[in-house]
Amino acid sequence: xxxxxxxxxxxxxxxxxxxxxxxxxxxxxxxxxxxxxxxxxxxxxxxxxxxxxxxxxxxxxxxxxxxxxxxxxxxxxxxxxxxxxxxxxxxxxxxxxxxxxxxxxxxxxxxxxxxxxxxxxxxxxxxxxxxxxxxxxxxxxxxxxxxxxxxxxxxxxxxxxxxxxxxxxxxxxxxxxxxxxxxxxxxxxxxxxxxxxxxxxxxxxxxxxxxxxxxxxxxxxxxxxxxxxxxxxxxxxxxxxxxxxxxxxxxxxxxxxxxxxxxxxxxxxxxxxxxxxxxxxxxxxxxxxxxxxxxxxxxxxxxxxxxxxxxxxxxxxxxxxxxxxxxxxxxxxxxxxxxxxxxxxxxxxxxxxxxxxxxxx
Amino acid sequence: xxxxxxxxxxxxxxxxxxxxxxxxxxxxxxxxxxxxxxxxxxxxxxxxxxxxxxxxxxxxxxxxxxxxxxxxxxxxxxxxxxxxxxxxxxxxxxxxxxxxxxxxxxxxxxxxxxxxxxxxxxxxxxxxxxxxxxxxxxxxxxxxxxxxxxxxxxxxxxxxxxxxxxxxxxxxxxxxxxxxxxxxxxxxxxxxxxxxxxxxxxxxxxxxxxxxxxxxxxxxxxxxxxxxxxxxxxxxxxxxxxxxxxxxxxxxxxxxxxxxxxxxxxxxxxxxxxxxxxxxxxxxxxxxxxxxxxxxxxxxxxxxxxxxxxxxxxxxxxxxxxxxxxxxxxxxxxxxxxxxxxxxxxxxxxxxxxxxxxxxxxxxxxxxxxxxxxxxxxxxxxxxxxxxxxxxxxxxxxxxxxxxxxxxxxxxxxxxxxxxxxxxxxxxxxxxxxxxxxxxxxxxxxxxxxxxxxxxxxxxxxxxxxxxxxxxxxxxxxxx
Numbered sequence: 097x098x099x100x101x102x103x104x105x106x107x108x109x110x111x112x113x114x115x116x117x118x119x120x121x122x123x124x125x126x127x128x129x130x131x132x133x134x135x136x137x138x139x140x141x142x143x144x145x146x147x148x149x150x151x152x153x154x155x156x157x158x159x160x161x162x163x164x165x166x167x168x169x170x171x172x173x174x175x176x177x178x179x180x181x182x183x184x185x186x187x188x189x190x191x192x193x194x195x196x197x198x199x200x201x202x203x204x205x206x207x208x209x210x211x212x213x214x215x216x217x218x219x220x221x222x223x224x225x226x227x228x229x230x231x232x233x234x235x236x237x238x239x240x241x242x243x244x245x246x247x248x249x250x251x252x253x254x255x256x257x258x259x260x261x262x263x264x265x266x267x268x269x270x271x272x273x274x275x276x277x278x279x280x281x282x283x284x285x286x287x288x289x290x291x292x293x294x295x296x297x298x299x300x301x302x303x304x305x306x307x308x309x310x311x312x313x314x315x316x317x318x319x320x321x322x323x324x325x326x327x328x329x330x331x332x333x334x335x336x337x338x339x340x341x342x343x344x345x346x347x348x349x350x351x352x353x354x355x356x357x358x359x360x361x362x363x364x365x366x367x368x369x370x371x372x373x374x375x376x377x378x379x380x381x382x383x384x385x386x387x388x389x390x391x392x393x394x395x396x397x398x399x400x401x402x403x404x405x406x407x408x409x410x411x412x413x414x415x416x417x418x419x420x421x422x423x424x425x426x427x428x429x430x431x432x433x434x435x436x437x438x439x440x441x442x443x444x445x446x447x448x449x450x451x452x453x454x455x456x457x
Numbered sequence: 458x459x460x461x462x463x464x465x466x467x468x469x470x471x472x473x474x475x476x477x478x479x480x481x482x483x484x485x486x487x488x489x490x491x492x493x494x495x496x497x498x499x500x501x502x503x504x505x506x507x508x509x510x511x512x513x514x515x516x517x518x519x520x521x522x523x524x525x526x527x528x529x530x531x532x533x534x535x536x537x538x539x540x541x542x543x544x545x546x547x548x549x550x551x552x553x554x555x556x557x558x559x560x561x562x563x564x565x566x567x568x569x570x571x572x573x574x575x576x577x578x579x580x581x582x583x584x585x586x587x588x589x590x591x592x593x594x595x596x597x598x599x600x601x602x603x604x605x606x607x608x609x610x611x612x613x614x615x616x617x618x619x620x621x622x623x624x625x626x627x628x629x630x631x632x633x634x635x636x637x638x639x640x641x642x643x644x645x646x647x648x649x650x651x652x653x654x655x656x657x658x659x660x661x662x663x664x665x666x667x668x669x670x671x672x673x674x675x676x677x678x679x680x681x682x683x684x685x686x687x688x689x690x691x692x693x694x695x696x697x698x699x700x701x702x703x704x705x706x707x708x709x710x711x712x713x714x715x716x717x718x719x720x721x722x723x724x725x726x727x728x729x730x731x732x733x734x735x736x737x738x739x740x741x742x743x744x745x746x747x748x749x750x751x752x753x754x755x756x757x758x759x760x761x762x763x764x765x766x767x768x769x770x771x772x773x774x775x776x777x778x779x780x781x782x783x784x785x786x787x788x789x790x791x792x793x794x795x796x797x798x799x800x801x802x803x804x805x806x807x808x809x810x811x812x813x814x815x816x817x818x819x820x821x822x823x824x825x826x827x828x829x830x831x832x833x834x835x836x837x838x839x840x841x842x843x844x845x846x847x848x849x850x851x852x853x854x855x856x857x858x859x860x861x862x863x864x865x866x867x868x869x870x871x872x873x874x875x876x877x878x879x880x881x882x883x884x885x886x887x888x889x890x891x892x893x894x895x896x897x898x899x900x901x902x903x904x905x906x907x908x909x910x911x912x913x914x915x916x917x918x919x920x921x922x923x924x925x926x927x928x929x930x931x932x933x934x935x936x937x
Contacts, residue, residue, distance in 0.1 A: 155695050156799050156830075157610075178698050201645070214645050215617045230892040231885065236797045237610065238829040239866040240603050240652055241873055241884055242911070243893050244616065247648025251641065268698040291558050295581055297672035299738045321744040328740065368640035372558040395639035420642040430642050436634050439646055446899035447892065456643055 103133055105142040109229065109260060115141060116258060117227030122452050124258040126164055126193025130200055130422050138454065143195055146260060151235065154179060158218065160235055160263040163195030170194060180269040182210040184302075186353045195259045201251025202366065202422065204353040205302035205314070205391045210267065212392070217246040219263035224256070225448030235263045248443070251420070253429055255456045256447045270316030273301065275345050276329060276337035280309040287374055287394070289333055294371060294393050298329060304352065305374070305390040307382070313337070314349065355398055355422070358387040362402035363424030365431070367417055369397050380411055398422075405431060430456060461518040462498060465542070468510050473501040484543045487528035487535040488590075489876055491792070491846060496523070496537035501545045505625070505661045511544055512658065513629035521908035524659045526567055526595025531793060532874025534602055534654055538909050546597055549661065552576050560667040561620060561637045566597030566660055570604075573665060582667040585612040588870070589778045600660050603652030605870025607703045607777070610828035611736075612668075614870065616651035621664035624650065626657065627901035637664055649896075654872050655907030657900050671736035674702075675746040676770045679758035680727030684708055684823070687729035688804045690756035691827045694733060695800065697752055699745045702736040704828035710787065711780045711822045711835070718783035721776025724760045731758075731827070732773055780824045781835065788820065788837035792849050795871040796860030800830040809859050810834050817852045831869035832860070858883065873911045882913045 101121075106112040116122065124141040125133060133140045146164035154177040161170055168188040174180050184206025185197045198220075203212035210216075219233035222245075232245025249259055280286040286305045293303055293313070302314035311333075315325055330336055340348050351357055355364055369377060371394030381388050381399060388399040401408050405426055412419050412432030419431045440456060458466070458476075466474050475481055476498045486493045497520070502508045515522045521541030528535050537543045549565035552573065556562070557580045562573055570591040573584040587606035588594055594604070599615045600622070612618075621635035635647035650657055681687040687706050694701060707715065707730045712723040723730050733749055735742045753761055764770040784791055798806045807823060810832070814821040822835040834856055838849040857867045857880050867873070867880045881890060894912065897904065 153799070153801065155692060155801055157695070158799075201642070203640075207639070210611070211613060211617055212639065214648050215613050224892055228888040228892070230889045232889070234797075234866050234884075236799055236830055236865045236869075238605060238614065238797050238826070238831045238869040240605070240614070240795075240868045240870050241866050241877075241881065242889070243896055244603070244648050244652050245892075247616065247645040250645040250648065252644040256644065267700055271698065294560060295557055295669050297581070297669060297738060299741060317741045318744040318748075321740045324740040325738065328738075366640070366642065368636060368638040368642055370559040370561075370637045372556065392639060418636070418642045432642075434643065436632065436643070436646055438630075439632055439634060440644055442899040443644070443646065443649070443896060446895040 101137070101139050103140040103142055105145055107145045112141070112258065112260065113223055113227050113229060116223045116225070116452065120452060123454050124195065124254050126196035127166065127191030129187045129190035129192040129196065135425055136454070141258060143193065143258070149173060150261060157237060157266055158235055158263060159266055160219070160261060161194045162261045163193060163198070163259040165194050167192040167194060167197055174266055175269070178269055179266045181216065181264065182267050183207050183213045183216055184353055185213065186355065189354060194262060198249050198259055198262055199252060199254050200422070201420070203392070205304055205349060207392045208303045209299070209301045214247050214250045216265045217250060217262060218265055220246045220249050220259060221261045222249065222257035222259045225450055225452045229260070233263065237265045253454065253456060255444060255453050257453065270301065272319045272322060273314055273316040273345055274322050274326065275340040275348060276313045276315070276326060277340065278311040278313070278333055278335060278337050280311060283307065283309045283378055284375055285309060286311040290394055291371055296332065298332065302349070302391070303393040305394070306357070307378070307388045352389065352391070357389060358398060358400045360387050360400035360402060362386070362400040363405055363408070363426070364422040365399050365401055365408065365419045366422055367397040367399065367412065367419040369395055369417060371395065373415065373417065377415060377417065380415070461514065461520055464514055465498060465500065465511065468507060468514070469500050473503070475499045483528070484525070484537060484545065487525070487530045487533060489531055489533040489536070489874065492533045492536050492875055494537050494539050496539065496541055496543045499543045499545060501548055503548045508544065508659055508661060509625050509629055509631060512625050512627065515542065515905050516628045516903060519903050519905060521905045523907055524597070524655055526598040527593045529590040529594045529598065530602065530874055531795070531871040532868065532876045534872050534874035534910060535598070536875050541908065544659070546659070547595065553662070555580060556637070557582065559637050562665045562667055564596055564663055564665060566595065566663060568596050570594050570596060570599055577667050578670065581670050583670050584618065584665055585668050586615045586618055589781065596663050596665070597660055600651050600663055601653060601655045602872040603870070605831070607705060607826060609826065609870070610704070611700055611702045616648055618666045619647055619651050619663060620666050622647060622650055622660045623662035624657070625659045625661055627903070627906035635664065639666065652872070654874065654911045656897050656911060658906050673739040673742050674734060674736045674770055675742055676732065676734045676764040676773055677750065677753060678723070678762045678773050679731045679753050680724040680760045681729045681731065681758055682727070684729045684807050685804050686757055687731045688807070688827065690731055690753060690758065691800065691803070693752050693756055694749060697748060699735070699748060701733050701749070701828060703732065703734040704826070705732040705777055706730065706825055706827040707777065707780060708823040710820065711784065711824045714783035714787050714822065715776040715780045717786055719775050719779050721772055723776060727759060732777060777824070781833070784822050784835045784837065787822070788839060790838050790840040790846070792836045792853050794832065794834045794836070794853050794856050795868045796832050796857050796865060797869040798830045798832065798860050798863040798865040800827070802863040803827060803830060806832060806859060806863055810856055813852060813855050813859070817848055819849065819852055826869070829869065830865065854880070875910060878911055879913050881911065
């Protein structure tokens with residue numbers, strides 16, 4: 097088992113630059129809600145000293161935050177102004193930081209409405225492998241100048257540089273949410289309705305399918321329109337939904353978003369998926385008794401995997417699917433079909449020529 | 458004919474390889490007509506193999522290439538250079554697949570933006586990015602320049618709608634980036650690729666995210682006695698917690714032009730017009746629209762016109778989308794700028810632009826995406842008067858610096874191209890630009906792919922004056 101060599105906690109950008117310039121084998125971590133320091137055979141940079149919200153102007157729909165800031169605190173700040181991250185990032189309660197959120201590239205069920213994290217990040221500052229502070233994007237919601245480093249950092253798992261701050265677009269939060277559960281006997285029945293809903297006129301804040309055949313829909317907006325919208329969905333699906341409202345409703349999604357419904361100790365894995373491939377994947381996972389949840393309208397699966405990770409790697413490769421190991425000790429966080437390795441390698445070479453930061457695959 | 462050209466000629470039949478004659482003319486310039494250059498050759502590939510062979514040859518001989526579609530770039534993004542060639546991609550214009558289950562369309566690079574939505578419409582789907590040139594611009598160009606449109610606040614720019622790309626890198630290597638999923642693992646390299654301004658080679662096949670057509674649109678046009686009042690109304694809408702699909706403002710000069718061009722019926726006495734549009738599920742949108750109307754009534758609008766039909770909505774938009782080329786009726790020439798400011802600084806920016814216009818003694822019309830702070834000042838001038846173009850460019854530069862000073866960007870959606878590359882050094886540090894350069898070099902060691910764009914202090918461009926793009930003059934295309 098690898099163990100972290102040393103943990104450094106810089107308190108200024110200058111100090112951070114010095115560390116990157118002088119050390120060899122580095123990994124930057126935030127709240128360690130998905131990976132712990134001891135999982136790395138490297139010098140750990142603890143980023144939690146960089147915890148400030150630098151700029152927040154609700155009327156601009158933008159916020160700029162240091163990477164070590166707690167996601168939970170940022171979410172609470174947005175909430176006070178009636179705004180939110182529509183991409184619904186997970187693990188706030190487990191101490192996730194903004195930097196970790198970006199590096200892991202994790203988004204939640206709410207992505208169904210307006211898109212995922214990549215669609216909301218508008219600017220970044222990072223220390224590259226040459227120890228230089230560089231920025232991409234900016235602080236305005238629309239910007240086409242320069243290469244899109246903000247998006248490149250999403251899912252980069254610390255391999256390209258140490259993120260110091262990021263700017264995001266945020267949106268007004270719907271006044272009220274209500275959740276509709278349509279329980280089917282089998283998952284293929286729920287899946288068939290998911291496909292219909294995905295191309296329908298109904299605007300959904302979440303569209304999930306669980307491994308019991310539950311089709312779960314979240315809608316949000318002005319309270320006076322919700323009853324009519326519920327009726328419309330009931331008649332579209334030809335059955336009566338079980339409704340969840342208020343506090344119970346938000347708790348319901350907290351559990352899904354934080355993977356609490358996947359009861360098992362195995363590897364927690366995100367698989368990027370297309371709705372049309374959902375049933376094939378489920379057909380492979382069901383016999384293994386892997387707990388699983390399909391979110392984002394069938395664009396992603398979260399599963400628990402109790403067997404060897406190599407087996408999952410092989411299964412996903414055969415399906416031409418790729419996964420990211422959110423939790424569980426592994427040297428290779430990415431598994432499955434990854435045809436773009438060569439491209440990533442070129443970008444990595446450009447930003448981290450001395451390979452100071454972790455490799456991806 | 459040198460060795461390179463002879464080899465290139467051998468790859469194409471005569472009717473798809475030109476080195477001289479009138480067929481070259483359309484390729485010498487793009488939507489930024491002040492710049493013009495004659496390339497060594499133009500080739501018109503019809504398939505990926507021909508693209509790969511051409512790019513490999515360019516790489517071998519270190520000859521720069523510009524890949525282009527319809528050439529609607531307003532930043533000179535597809536301007537050729539004299540020692541390079543142009544690869545015209547309009548013949549790769551097939552929509553290969555519309556996968557409704559996954560809401561994905563797979564298209565070739567030369568497909569026209571609007572054709573995607575037209576083809577997907579029978580499945581109840583559409584492609585959201587809607588640059589004003591959408592009737593002629595190609596998806597390949599949209600990808601290269603991360604095109605915008607009027608609905609970016611809610612729906613994002615082109616990059617939010619690209620899932621996968623088959624690309625020919627500048628050394629001829631073919632790769633597939635991304636997948637058909639809205640999710641991905643590892644760094645978002647599709648996100649990096651989109652908006653590369655042609656510097657990362659050529660995307661030949663593009664996997665597009667389609668969205669379900671909104672059930673309903675509700676559109677209102679309100680007029681105000683000042684730009685400031687219209688701007689304040691935008692702030693009120695934004696503070697209300699309702700997310701509009703679009704918010705646009707036009708000033709008097711722009712309205713006059715649009716009215717003359719398409720008889721959009723804008724109020725005659727107003728100093729500013731505000732368009733607010735909501736879209737989505739009828740039950741939800743109707744409830745929100747009532748609130749929007751209440752806000753606009755309270756905002757001191759002189760006149761409120763609610764579109765009562767799809768036709769009335771289209772007319773409101775037609776006026777807005779034709780405003781750029783319509784401004785061409787007010788002066789022989791104009792330059793359009795594309796800077797972005799924080800929304801809260803719109804009022805300050807507009808006032809400063811007015812002052813700058815006065816200082817230069819030039820008229821400036823304003824049309825802008827108020828929802829996302831994306832300004833489009835149109836600087837009117839007469840290119841036949843010596844020095845006028847240079848003066849207009851100088852004025853444009855002051856506007857860009859103003860945007861940077863207010864915390865914004867030099868470009869919201871037109872890209873840097875040739876036109877704004879010298880301003881990159883004012884928006885980014887030397888280290889930032891060096892990092893961009895290293896990324897470029899990692900994909901294009903010889904820097905042949907769209908050489909001379911985006912990075913400052915490249916080869917000098919020769920200014921010339923040619924007025925509106927011929928297609929604009931003919932009224933075929935319009936500008937965002």
